[in-house]
Amino acid sequence: MAKFLLLAFRNIFRNRRRTLMTLFMVGGGVAGLLLAGGYFAFMTHGLREDTINSGLGHMQIFTADHFNRDENRVLDTGIDNWRQVAASVKTGSHVRGIAPRIDFYGMVSNGTKAAGFMGSAVDPEAEKSLGFITHIESGRNLDPKPSGEVEALIGNGLAKSMNVGIGDGLTVLAMTSDGALNGVDVQIVGIINSGAAERDARYLRITLPAAQRLLQSDRVTNLVVGLDSTDNTDRAYAEMMPHLNGLSQRLELKKWIDLATYYKQVNSMFNGIFLFMGIIVFFMVLMSSVNTLLMSMFERTREIGTMLAMGTPRAWIVALFMVEATLLGVMGAVLGLAAGNLLGALLNSSGLHMPPPPGYSVPMPFRVRYVPLEMVGSSLLVIVSLALASILPAVRASRLRIAEALAHV
Amino acid sequence: MEEIVNVEAVSRRFPLDNSPAHHPAHRFVSALTHANLRVTAGEFLAIAGPSGSGKTTLLNLIGCIDQPTTGRILVDGVDTSQLKPAGMSKLRRERIGFVFQTFNLIPVFTAAENVEYPLLIQGVSSGERRERVAQALESVGLSSRANQRPDLLSGGERQRVAVARAIVHRPALVLADEPTANLDTHNATQLIDLMHGLNRSLGLTFIFSTHDARLLEHTERIIRLTDGEVVSDTASEGGSRG
Ligand SMILES: Nc1ncnc2c1ncn2[C@@H]1O[C@H](COP(=O)(O)OP(=O)(O)OP(=O)(O)O)[C@@H](O)[C@H]1O
Ligand SMILES: [Mg+2]
Numbered sequence: 001m002a003k004f005l006l007l008a009f010r011n012i013f014r015n016r017r018r019t020l021m022t023l024f025m026v027g028g029g030v031a032g033l034l035l036a037g038g039y040f041a042f043m044t045h046g047l048r049e050d051t052i053n054s055g056l057g058h059m060q061i062f063t064a065d066h067f068n069r070d071e072n073r074v075l076d077t078g079i080d081n082w083r084q085v086a087a088s089v090k091t092g093s094h095v096r097g098i099a100p101r102i103d104f105y106g107m108v109s110n111g112t113k114a115a116g117f118m119g120s121a122v123d124p125e126a127e128k129s130l131g132f133i134t135h136i137e138s139g140r141n142l143d144p145k146p147s148g149e150v151e152a153l154i155g156n157g158l159a160k161s162m163n164v165g166i167g168d169g170l171t172v173l174a175m176t177s178d179g180a181l182n183g184v185d186v187q188i189v190g191i192i193n194s195g196a197a198e199r200d201a202r203y204l205r206i207t208l209p210a211a212q213r214l215l216q217s218d219r220v221t222n223l224v225v226g227l228d229s230t231d232n233t234d235r236a237y238a239e240m241m242p243h244l245n246g247l248s249q250r251l252e253l254k255k256w257i258d259l260a261t262y263y264k265q266v267n268s269m270f271n272g273i274f275l276f277m278g279i280i281v282f283f284m285v286l287m288s289s290v291n292t293l294l295m296s297m298f299e300r301t302r303e304i305g306t307m308l309a310m311g312t313p314r315a316w317i318v319a320l321f322m323v324e325a326t327l328l329g330v331m332g333a334v335l336g337l338a339a340g341n342l343l344g345a346l347l348n349s350s351g352l353h354m355p356p357p358p359g360y361s362v363p364m365p366f367r368v369r370y371v372p373l374e375m376v377g378s379s380l381l382v383i384v385s386l387a388l389a390s391i392l393p394a395v396r397a398s399r400l401r402i403a404e405a406l407a408h409v
Numbered sequence: 410m411e412e413i414v415n416v417e418a419v420s421r422r423f424p425l426d427n428s429p430a431h432h433p434a435h436r437f438v439s440a441l442t443h444a445n446l447r448v449t450a451g452e453f454l455a456i457a458g459p460s461g462s463g464k465t466t467l468l469n470l471i472g473c474i475d476q477p478t479t480g481r482i483l484v485d486g487v488d489t490s491q492l493k494p495a496g497m498s499k500l501r502r503e504r505i506g507f508v509f510q511t512f513n514l515i516p517v518f519t520a521a522e523n524v525e526y527p528l529l530i531q532g533v534s535s536g537e538r539r540e541r542v543a544q545a546l547e548s549v550g551l552s553s554r555a556n557q558r559p560d561l562l563s564g565g566e567r568q569r570v571a572v573a574r575a576i577v578h579r580p581a582l583v584l585a586d587e588p589t590a591n592l593d594t595h596n597a598t599q600l601i602d603l604m605h606g607l608n609r610s611l612g613l614t615f616i617f618s619t620h621d622a623r624l625l626e627h628t629e630r631i632i633r634l635t636d637g638e639v640v641s642d643t644a645s646e647g648g649s650r651g
Contacts, residue, residue: 003522003529010517306513309474311502312530313495402474406509407465 004316008323012331015296022292023332026382029281030336031343033378036277038344038368040270044263045369048230051260054194055120055132057099057224058233059240060259061085064250066221072175074104078219080249086223088243094232095240099126099224102211106174108154108204110162117158117204119172121211121220130226134205139166139190142207150210152186156193157201164188172204176216184214196262230256278378282385289389293325297393304397305405314398321397325390329383336382337375344368412486413582413614414448414471419480421466421637440466441637443480448616450581453608455625456618458634464618465586467634471616472505472584473497485581502530506575508585508617512567514559520570521546521555527578545573548611549603565596572604576613585617589624597624 012019052058065077079085086098102121107114124144127134134141134153142151152170154162164170166188173183186206194200212218227236233255244251257264297304304317353363422437441463448454456464469475470482473489481490485504492500501507506527514523524545528538546552549569559567568588575583585604589597601617601624608615625631633641 001529003525007515007517014517302511302513303515306507306509307515307526308498309472309501309507310527310530311498311500311505313498316530403469406474406513 004320005323008320008327011320011324012328015299018292018296019328022289022328022386023335025288026285026329026332026386027336027339029285030333030378030382031340033274033277033281033381034337034340034374035343035347035368037274037371037374037378038340039366040274041369041371041374042367043364044267044270046364047263047266048256048260051263052230052256053131053133054135055127055224056256056259057130057132058227058230058256059225059237060254060256061089061223061225061244062221062252062254064252066252069221071105073177073179074221075102075177075215075217075219078102078217078221079223079251080219081247082220082223085244085247085251089223089225089240092236092239092243094227094229094236096226096228097126097130099123099130099132099226100208100220101222101224102208102215102219103221104174104211104215106172108158108162109171109173110164110168111171113162114173115158115161116202117154117172118199118202119174119204119206119211121206121208123208130224132226134190135192135194137191137193139188141190142205143189144207146207150184150186150206151189153190153192153205154188155200155203156191157197158203159188159191161201166191172206172214174214176214178216180216182214182216184210186210233257274374278381281378282381285382285385286389289325289328289386290392293321293390293393294396297321297397300397301400301405301408304400305402305408308398308400308402309406317398318394321394322387322390325386325394326383329386330379332386333379333382337379340375341370344370411450412447413450413452413484414446414616415483416444416446416467416471417481417483419444419470419477419482421463421470421475422478439637441470441477444637444639446632446639446642448582448614450614451608451612452614452616452630453605453628454614454616454630454632455628456616456632456634457620457622457625458618459620461636462634463637464620464634466637468584468586468616468618471582472507473501502527503578504581506578506580506583508568508571508575508583508588510587510590512559512564512571512591514567514570514574516559519556519558520551520562520566520573523559523570524573524577527574531578533578541577542573545577546570548576548607549573563596564592565599568592568596568600569603572600572607576607576611580613582614582616585615587618587620589619589621594623597621601627 063077063079069077082100089095090098100123104119106117106119108117124142137156142153159165168188169185170188171183171185173181176182192200192203227233237253237255240253244253307317348367352366354366355363419441420443421441422439425436425438444467456467458464470477481488484500487500521542524542525538528541546555549572551566551569554562554566589600592600604615605627607613630644632639
């Protein structure tokens with residue numbers, strides 16, 4: 001009923017100071033959630049793009065058998081006619097390009113010392129065309145068409161443990177498809193520092209032809225698909241799936257999210273923190289507004305008694321108080337959204353930086369991203385919280401004994 | 410004549426919280442003792458008595474705001490002791506109008522909106538509401554103040570708005586507990602005259618209470634209460650009514 005809503009709306013402004021306090025708290029909660037959530041979103045978004053651009057790509061194609069592979073002979077379960085597969089999926093509407101890879105394992109030796117490695121064989125031009133970044137600490141990237149010796153990049157940890165540097169030679173040993181041990185001499189042209197120390201302690205990269213010669217096979221382990229935008233992953237996935245059926249080998253298509261373990265961990269940690277903050281805001285709003293709403297109910301005792309005396313159904317009184325609180329929540333949420341977005345915009349234009357996180361050397365920019373879902377979520381959170389907070393005062397108001405309420409001064 | 414109120418042997422005792430439990434006789438205060446009262450349609454009736462004599466208690470009982478400890482009350486032919494709370498609420502909503510000592514207007518509503526309220530809770534259509542609110546405000550001489558909030562009205566004006574609110578839904582009975590207690594003599598007399606006028610012109614039944622003897626000059630029937638007992642009723646003394 002419009003008149004009744006009007007009554008609720010006007011009642012909100014009766015005690016301006018108290019309403020302002022409630023709005024401040026509710027709005028502050030929403031704005032706080034928005035800024036925190038926006039910052040988390042910025043961080044995870046950055047990590048996502050970083051992960052994808054460091055070589056994960058948006059999707060990867062494997063053989064179904066790859067997931068039961070023998071680590072010593074990875075190409076036994078590799079993709080056979082990968083050039084055809086790559087050609088057929090490359091025409092997809094969002095596809096920027098395909099990079100073939102061999103992820104393999106073996107040993108490196110410098111004549112006196114040997115160590116296990118986790119290798120990756122790449123087509124440097126394909127990697128470059130997809131915008132994949134190689135975090136080279138010193139030296140240079142692989143030459144796509146090396147004239148002389150086989151070139152290699154190695155992780156800084158591996159370089160240290162093998163006691164080698166740029167220009168030094170190493171022998172790379174791995175098992176061929178026949179089960180024979182094969183070796184190739186490589187020259188180190190660059191040292192990689194990816195930020196993940198564990199990986200860098202074992203990492204080696206050579207070109208695809210070199211690896212295929214070493215492993216005596218024309219296969220690859222996986223095809224990395226780069227898209228025009230991460231947002232198109234699901235669409236491109238749906239489009240690509242049919243192309244992978246009806247081939248001689250059973251292939252599997254994985255989205256980046258299924259391969260980005262670290263990203264998933266970080267993301268779920270941030271989600272957990274955000275949820276926790278949401279719960280705190282929810283209960284803060286709930287508890288402080290129960291008190292405020294009880295106070296305003298108490299002040300209006302005689303008025304409620306009057307309304308009840310005139311025959312207002314008790315349910316209407318309950319509704320009146322709940323609508324008032326809900327409206328208050330809506331107003332607080334709107335203010336909070338405005339404040340949060342304004343502060344976010346100021347922050348984004350301020351160029352503020354955070355000190356570099358561990359493993360990084362450059363300061364992280366302090367930015368927030370706008371996440372519509374978070375805006376809706378935090379608004380609903382405070383609105384529901386206020387509506388719940390009003391139940392007790394509302395029910396108490398509706399149960400007032402009329403004669404006593406009328407005598408209330 | 411049609412009977413609007415019939416109070417039959419009604420007593421109302423209130424429990425006293427902080428009395429010694431071993432004094433059973435003092436555990437209650439008797440606000441009203443064995444009261445009898447019949448009111449017929451169109452009467453203009455005053456309940457007089459000193460402070461604490463039971464005026465409010467009696468009006469609350471008639472107005473279905475409170476329930477008797479013993480005895481029963483019929484309002485407009487309905488035995489109120491048989492009603493559930495929702496039924497009492499409906500009876501008050503439809504058959505009774507209230508005027509309070511402290512005006513009790515809803516402060517965020519304008520005069521017109523306050524008068525409209527009883528129609529609102531009865532679900533009267535907006536067109537009819539507008540018409541009847543205008544009529545009611547007109548009948549208390551406040552058409553020009555329709556859009557004022559109560560805090561901008563004088564005490565006398567506020568109580569006239571309250572009277573308009575009490576009659577707008579054409580109740581069978583208007584109850585006013587000390588409606589003049591917060592008014593000066595001039596406004597008090599005016600208010601009683603206004604109610605009396607409405608009683609005559611609309612045939613509305615009014616019961617009001619007061620402890621101000623000066624206001625009783627033109628009142629046809631006066632019930633006197635002392636210590637919760639009806640000590641006199643001018644109707645039965647005069648024999649002209651009953
Ligand atoms: N809820 C209650 N609890 C206990 N005692 C009550 C209650 N209500 C009224 N009384 C007592 O009942 C008696 C009658 O009270 P009531 O309010 O009806 O008198 P009144 O004539 O309206 O007085 P006043 O002119 O001061 O308004 C008083 O002694 C009062 O103290
Ligand atoms: Mg009284």
